[in-house]
Amino acid sequence: MLPTLVLIDMWQWTPMMTLLLLAGLSTLPEEPEEAALIDGASGWQRFRLVTVPMLMPVIVTALVLRSVDALKTFDLIYATKGPGGGSSNEAETLNVYAYGLTFDYQEYGLAASVLVLFTVLIVLIVLALRRRSAKDQP
Template sequence: MATITTTRTPRGAPAVPVTPGWARWVNDHRKWLFAAPAMVFVAALLVFPLAWTGYLSLTDAEGSVRAESEFVGLRNYLDVLSDTDRFWPAVGRTATFTVAALLFEVVLGMAIALLLWRPFKGQRWVRVAILLPLVATPVAVGMMWRLIFDPNIGLANQVLGWFGVGPQPWLAGQHSALPTTIFIDVWQWTPMVVLILLAGLTSLSEEPQEAARIDGAGTWQRFRHVTLPLLMPTLTVAVLLRGIDALKTFDLLYSTKGRGGGSFHEVETLNVYAYGLSFDYNEYGVSSTVLILFFLIIIGAMWALTARRKEARR
């Protein structure tokens, strides 16, 4: 016959509290529960505008946000995708601006970060001076460079005149406006790339560098076969952050060229084009269509850069 024994708590010993099941569940998932309110708030801020924009892109909304609109399906998408006068040139300018600005910023950022990597006299002040462009807002930077590149009173043409070079149109020229805005973007945002890459360089171990020196590797060989492979994850992060930011640039372009990206739409990117459709022509349906397509382009770019980052980690 089985004997049942009971365990009694010794007299004077503290009783062991019994934790309810729901309390254990809360304790096991506390990190998600603490983050849930912020996640829900951010999701609401993202989902509602995106859903409303997607709905407007399927209507002929125009004139006023309170005006009645009709459901037109994919007609706006077909019209926009067949627009070779404004939409596809804006896509080309967006790609040109993003790729050119990112290329120059990464190359210059890498070069400056390598120069600042090793200690030298006055290094602290040089770092502060390099980071100064990040202090100002893009609108203020755009207005400042707009005055510098003014064809009549701008400082840039005055400096060229000292060397016997005639005045240049800079932002006023149909073919020179986009390269000039790329230069302004590079001037302001290269320090951001420098900051990211310099943080990555300072975290690298010195042992691979010393081993390469002992083996007789030169400066370029050490950079190509040691420094760059070790820095690749950090470089991918810099490209990801700066590439997406350059793709969405609006304030700098609008502050330098104004409505429509100029008289000939010379710097009209997708952001500037969508803004003009909404606030200049009140074509909310078409503007929403452009924004949805632009959003898909950004998602595609993020996916491509993220996939490249995963390959770099391997």
């Protein structure tokens, strides 16, 4: 089932995301937080209006890393669902699809082109996010 794959993936990658965000939090300057406290902001307001905007580059970086990794997931799906992503292809990613094309149908050219397009898609997504991130910074 797909929820099982989601839980396994969360179990596997939550520590890394936590470490990335904790490292980002430890590098934030204290002055804006103190200024908001002096201005009378509540804890929630300080978090939402001061901490999260300063942490946004780290959050975007963590999301990009996690998204690219989630897109290229193969081993987890193959180990839990078998070839093809299960009986109804409920968990079939492009990697699993290319594996099936290669080893089940011997469509090597089509599998290679699917993976090249997949690589181009990932590069375009990363470039778009980097461009957006560069616009957000002063």
